[in-house]
Amino acid sequence: MAVQALWFDGQQAAVVDRPAPELRAGFALVRPSLAGICNTDLEIIRGYQTFCGVLGHELVGQVARGPAQWLGRRVVSEINFACGTCEMCRKKLGRHCPTRSVMGIVGQDGAFAELVAVPVANLHAVPDGISDEQAVFTEPLAAAFEILEQIDLGPGVEVTVLGDGKLGLLIAQVIAQTGATVLAVGRHEDHLAILNDRGITTTLLPDWDVARRDVVVEATGTLQGFTMAVAATRPRGTLVLKSTIADQAPVDLAPLVIDEISVVGSRCGPFAPALAALAAGAVAVAPLVAARFPLADAVQALERAAEPAMLKVLLQV
Amino acid sequence: MAVQALWFDGQQAAVVDRPAPELRAGFALVRPSLAGICNTDLEIIRGYQTFCGVLGHELVGQVARGPAQWLGRRVVSEINFACGTCEMCRKKLGRHCPTRSVMGIVGQDGAFAELVAVPVANLHAVPDGISDEQAVFTEPLAAAFEILEQIDLGPGVEVTVLGDGKLGLLIAQVIAQTGATVLAVGRHEDHLAILNDRGITTTLLPDWDVARRDVVVEATGTLQGFTMAVAATRPRGTLVLKSTIADQAPVDLAPLVIDEISVVGSRCGPFAPALAALAAGAVAVAPLVAARFPLADAVQALERAAEPAMLKVLLQV
Numbered sequence: 001m002a003v004q005a006l007w008f009d010g011q012q013a014a015v016v017d018r019p020a021p022e023l024r025a026g027f028a029l030v031r032p033s034l035a036g037i038c039n040t041d042l043e044i045i046r047g048y049q050t051f052c053g054v055l056g057h058e059l060v061g062q063v064a065r066g067p068a069q070w071l072g073r074r075v076v077s078e079i080n081f082a083c084g085t086c087e088m089c090r091k092k093l094g095r096h097c098p099t100r101s102v103m104g105i106v107g108q109d110g111a112f113a114e115l116v117a118v119p120v121a122n123l124h125a126v127p128d129g130i131s132d133e134q135a136v137f138t139e140p141l142a143a144a145f146e147i148l149e150q151i152d153l154g155p156g157v158e159v160t161v162l163g164d165g166k167l168g169l170l171i172a173q174v175i176a177q178t179g180a181t182v183l184a185v186g187r188h189e190d191h192l193a194i195l196n197d198r199g200i201t202t203t204l205l206p207d208w209d210v211a212r213r214d215v216v217v218e219a220t221g222t223l224q225g226f227t228m229a230v231a232a233t234r235p236r237g238t239l240v241l242k243s244t245i246a247d248q249a250p251v252d253l254a255p256l257v258i259d260e261i262s263v264v265g266s267r268c269g270p271f272a273p274a275l276a277a278l279a280a281g282a283v284a285v286a287p288l289v290a291a292r293f294p295l296a297d298a299v300q301a302l303e304r305a306a307e308p309a310m311l312k313v314l315l316q317v
Numbered sequence: 318m319a320v321q322a323l324w325f326d327g328q329q330a331a332v333v334d335r336p337a338p339e340l341r342a343g344f345a346l347v348r349p350s351l352a353g354i355c356n357t358d359l360e361i362i363r364g365y366q367t368f369c370g371v372l373g374h375e376l377v378g379q380v381a382r383g384p385a386q387w388l389g390r391r392v393v394s395e396i397n398f399a400c401g402t403c404e405m406c407r408k409k410l411g412r413h414c415p416t417r418s419v420m421g422i423v424g425q426d427g428a429f430a431e432l433v434a435v436p437v438a439n440l441h442a443v444p445d446g447i448s449d450e451q452a453v454f455t456e457p458l459a460a461a462f463e464i465l466e467q468i469d470l471g472p473g474v475e476v477t478v479l480g481d482g483k484l485g486l487l488i489a490q491v492i493a494q495t496g497a498t499v500l501a502v503g504r505h506e507d508h509l510a511i512l513n514d515r516g517i518t519t520t521l522l523p524d525w526d527v528a529r530r531d532v533v534v535e536a537t538g539t540l541q542g543f544t545m546a547v548a549a550t551r552p553r554g555t556l557v558l559k560s561t562i563a564d565q566a567p568v569d570l571a572p573l574v575i576d577e578i579s580v581v582g583s584r585c586g587p588f589a590p591a592l593a594a595l596a597a598g599a600v601a602v603a604p605l606v607a608a609r610f611p612l613a614d615a616v617q618a619l620e621r622a623a624e625p626a627m628l629k630v631l632l633q634v
Contacts, residue, residue: 088552096552096576150577226570235405235413244574248567253543256582257561259413260467263580265573 005113006298006315010052013045015298018054021109021117028066028120030075032059032317034136035111035295037305039166039221039243041104045302048244049105056112057104060126060135061317067120076138077111078122078271079103095268112298112315124271127279134278136314137170137285138271141278143242144170146269148178151215151238155179162229163219164191164202166288166312167243171217173283176200183213188309194287217242223249235259242266288312322430323615323632327369330362332615335371338426338434345383345437347392349376349634351453352428352612354622356483356538356560358421362619366422373429374421377443377452378634384437393455394428395439395588396420412585429615429632441588444596451595453631454487454602455588458595461487463586464557465495468532472496479546480536481508481519483605483629484560488534490600493517500530505626511604534559540566552576559583605629 002017023029036058044051057079063070081101082094089097103118104110126135144167153159157180161172164186172184172195184195184202192202203209212234218225221243233239241263256263277283290311293301298315305313319334340346353375361368374396380387398418399411406414420435421427443452461484470476474497478489481503489501489512501512501519509519520526529551535542538560550556558580573580594600607628610618615632622630 093553098552146577150579235415236410241570241574244571248569250565251568251570252565253558253568254561256580257558257584258582260463260582260584262467262582263573265575265577265579267574267577 003114004295005054005109006056006295008045008052008055010050013055013299013302015296018113020115023065024117026119026121027117028070028123029064029115029117030059030061030077031064031115032061032111032113034132035059035315035317036136036140037301037313037315038140042302042306043244044105051105053104054109054111054113054116055104056110056116056315057102058136058139059111059116060132060138061111061116063123064115070120070123074126074135075123076126076135076271076275077103077118077124078268079105079139080268081108081119081122084121112295114295114317124275127275130275130278133289133314134285137288137312138274138278140167141170141174141274141283141285142269142271143167143267144174144269145273145277146266147171147175147217147240147242148273149269150264150266151240153178153180153215157181157215158213159183159215159217160185160213160232161217161219162225162232163221163243164188164195165219165221168217168219169194169288170283170285171219171242172200173198174277175217177277177282180215191309191311194284197287198284213237215240219243221245223251226251230255230261233259233261235261238262238264240264240266289314292316320431321612322371322426323373323612325362325369325372327367330372330616330619332613335430337432340382341434343436343438344434345387345440346381346432346434347376347378347394348381348432349378349428349430351449352376352632352634353453353457354618354630354632355457359619359623361422368422370421371426371428371430371433372421373427373433373632374419375453375456376428376433377449377455378428378433380440381432387437387440391443391452392440393443393452393588393592394420394435394441395585396422396456397585398425398436398439401438429612429634431612431634441592444592447592447595450606450631451602454605454629455591455595457484458487458491458591458600458602459586459588460484460559460584461491461586462590462594463583464488464492464534464559465590466586467581467583468555468557470495470497470532474498474532475530476500476532476534477502477530477549478534478536479542479549480538480560481505481512482536482538485534485536486511486605486628487600487602488536488559489517490515491594492534494594494599497532508626508628511601514604515601530554532557536560538562540568543568547572547578550576550578552578555579555581557581557583606631609633
């Protein structure tokens, strides 16, 4: 059986027919209904990783083959495929398993396809109250929740979120839920308006009167953003580095020592609190959807997603 | 009255006669007996800071003028001169007071002189059991103890200390005191032998079989050291950035995000535990003394201190 999939051959992406994935032991085959395009997908196409295969790691879908208790259920899937036995896995940190593969990123075909193979251990059932359009945000929302796993946030903590892209908008909402004081700084009035509608204070970058705060989240993915974030973190404060910065320009690390700033790298996060927040309507994700394309038009979808200031582009499979 | 002092005019250092410092309110005048040359002094001479004045910030001496209860006492002095009233000072973090000046580094004459003015609040009496040669290490030893203020260390924590210079040798000893497992990595067999004599495991850099550890302390002050330190920190581990890195070469920050590493900048530290460790003989500092010069020969002393692999050079005032 063949399935339609967005295939990246290391040079360019194209929609092609591929053999359906085999059902390996411990795996399920999921038929995505919606899949989201992430900046990581765009970076892979630009050569950021050495990945060849089916792209995509944000999905909601239905289990088509696998254990009886999962068949037909609506699911989302964690993206790190861990060994389950190493020291990291035993600490429930399979996201850092040194031999892990990652759906659509490292060594595993991804979700921009009519069928994707995922470990049963990675599946999470989606509660009925969550729409597909919400559920497809579970993975990036979990990445935002990862920050709460790493640092203490709550009333009395002053936080600046730098960047009003897809991830920044989720992070600002998640941190605001803790009771911390959040200021979101960005370049796009329409993006920041999504946060204003949720009662979150925002400012456009040119109007930003930089006051150094306890916690600064860098979510611009640029070195300029990192430098701004360092300057905006108070002495002994914490800078959360939430997006990988692809370019390697000279960085001045001395201010980290002089002001004793902690830089906390932050990547994938826990799905359970993300699903709970979606079920409770605590985080608005629908306003982040900018466009939808059928899987057959996935190449155009990637092009749209790469346009400046673009929010979430979804694929309908 | 004139006093002899090592004066840096922004271009070069020379021993000159300077007017004796005035006794301002809240200050004492200390006559140093020994003063230590720090890499920061060398960096100032190389133009790292915009400081002009008397160099030096590591000293032990005797109070020559000031409040009656301090007169004649043997003292060491903290180096950050804080306002005492701002938010940071109220949190007992005067080391981060935004309007602070710093002895021999920012806006205040330093200790390479026959008299130095320091705030009475910065003085610590030196217990009788501590020799001058030990006491002059209080300031750099306090910088090593700062790490214990910032992160949890103890039995079961595996630590690598990168760099066997003056600071690395103090850091390895301080961390070993906590019961943590310490591996010190360096380039100098004779430096590492000081640690071996204290029961600390060491390895020469070319022989280092890099195993990723919970905590890595970067004490080489080089970007190469920083890059090695990132690679030697386990996922979710902590990299302590202990020395300012003067050169700004391109740095790849992506591994911090992928492995969720925390980078903790660390600078000046608390004097009390440093003095307690010296009194208890818990940290060996005498083997770190490489040379002594009279203050009159301070320029030669700086040259000696700048030689490769040089440990502590002291000035006798």
